[in-house]
Amino acid sequence: MEGNDKMSLSIKHVSKVFVNEKGEEVTALGDINLEVEEGEFICILGPSGCGKTTLLRIIAGLDDPSSGRAEIGGREITGPAPELAMIFQEYSLYPWRTIIDNTAFGLEVRGISKEERYAKAREYLDLVGLKEFEGSYPYELSGGMRQRVAVARALCSEPQVLLMDEPFGALDAQTRNTMQKELLEIWKKTKKTVIFVTHSVDEAVYLSDRVVVLSPRPSEVREIVTVEQERPRERTSLEFAQVRRYVLSLIHNGNE
Amino acid sequence: MEGTDTAKNRTRKQRDNVWRRRALGAILPILIIICWEIAAILIDNEFILPRLESVLAVLAAPTVDILGSGSLINNALLSIERVIMGFGLAALVGIPVGLVMGYWQRVEDFIDTTVQLFRPIPPLAWIPLALAWFKTGIVSMTFIIFIGSVFPVLLNTVDGVKSVNKTWVESARTFGASQRQVLAKVIMPASLPTIWTGLRVGFGIAWMCVVAAEMLPGTTSGLGYLIMYAYNWGQVQVIIAGMIVIGLIGLLIDGLFRVIEHQRFRWRGMTR
């Protein structure tokens, strides 16, 4: 493998045009350019329908761009790659599998022995605080716990980059805040690169090193806002409020 | 303590409720039996309506030969054997073909029209053709049962595969699962509850078909044959006893399907 030590991700002039049911062309992504450093926590922020999911799916290798290319470690992404793991908004766990068998799924697919993959799955379930639920089924867990399992499952296949598509979007405000805090701790411990999609300004500013603000469809990168504030960030602090207001203004200006 | 007390009360109330509902359901069958018995006494003709006792007498001796055509149990086992042949074949064909049809749109486009053309023909309408091709016997019966049960199995399988959550498949793909792994580890288990429903429905139809097929001229065994034969000899108590056995076996196997469904597919409907 070339460029092994530097797992940076780059998105070069990526666009995506869909054809809808009426046969009309819909340009979801206009011209997206983005460089993500190894170990960075990036949030992609934009209004609903601007193409965030589409962008993430292209990075995950689930969709091809209409033009341009996404690269990881200098190689073009043409399909799902082991360096990348995706965490969906919801409904991604397998309801017929126990929590540990869900967590170990990625390793099972690679043909790792049961003993070995269970050991690793337990390690990551412990990391997300769900060790004692390994024998439970997803329907026995709350929404927040299920997303923790989804995180453990993604980490268990040992990717370099975590792709998260509004993973906390379906959770209540309080659970959501807890999950954000926990995610930052996990990020610090595991040193993964995180690309986190959200439409919540608050969430983006709370989590990320840099906030990538997308314009509405056909979307382009409007601005990349670096958040300097030390973590853990205090939402009530002046600094936080300022960054938040600035990012909000970026979104609103474009909608006028 | 008060809290547990009310909780206990509540479960007791629920249990009482279940019993009350069962009791309510039992009233009508008991009434029917009473009416039957009264009617039998009034009519006083064994060849039209035998009394309950004579039917029970037949049921009480399931291993005793009836008019030289075998016992109830003997004939029931033969019917079950036949249904397993035809239904087994339907499952063996319906499930794989359904999986392939559900997974590849082109295969469905290719096959679906044909399925829709053949499906409305009732299985019993195939009987003359079956006799012309295979004569009376196990092959004809297997064929009829197969025709009757293959469509629900097939169509439920297709439906099951098509309604598999897209995110489940894509999750698997992001973990690098091959097509075959996606099929074996996601599509199959995810559609199994729907396939199971198809099997249950298919079995119900198969059981109807076997009894009907056994009434064909030239057949010499099976529950369907037994009740038809009893008719020729005017043994109405045997007809009714045979019908009861047919119903009970159908009920039992359907119950078995439901028990397994309840145990294995509890996650269905709790997907979140």
Ligand SMILES: Nc1ncnc2c1ncn2[C@@H]1O[C@H](COP(=O)(O)OP(=O)(O)O)[C@@H](O)[C@H]1O
């Ligand atoms: N498979 C598809 N076929 C047609 N249009 C699509 C498809 N996927 C997404 N789109 C369209 O692309 C646009 C962006 O969608 P999406 O990436 O889901 O936005 P977001 O995640 O930011 O809400 C939307 O207008 C959506 O309707």
Ligand SMILES: [Mg+2]
């Ligand atoms: Mg989206």
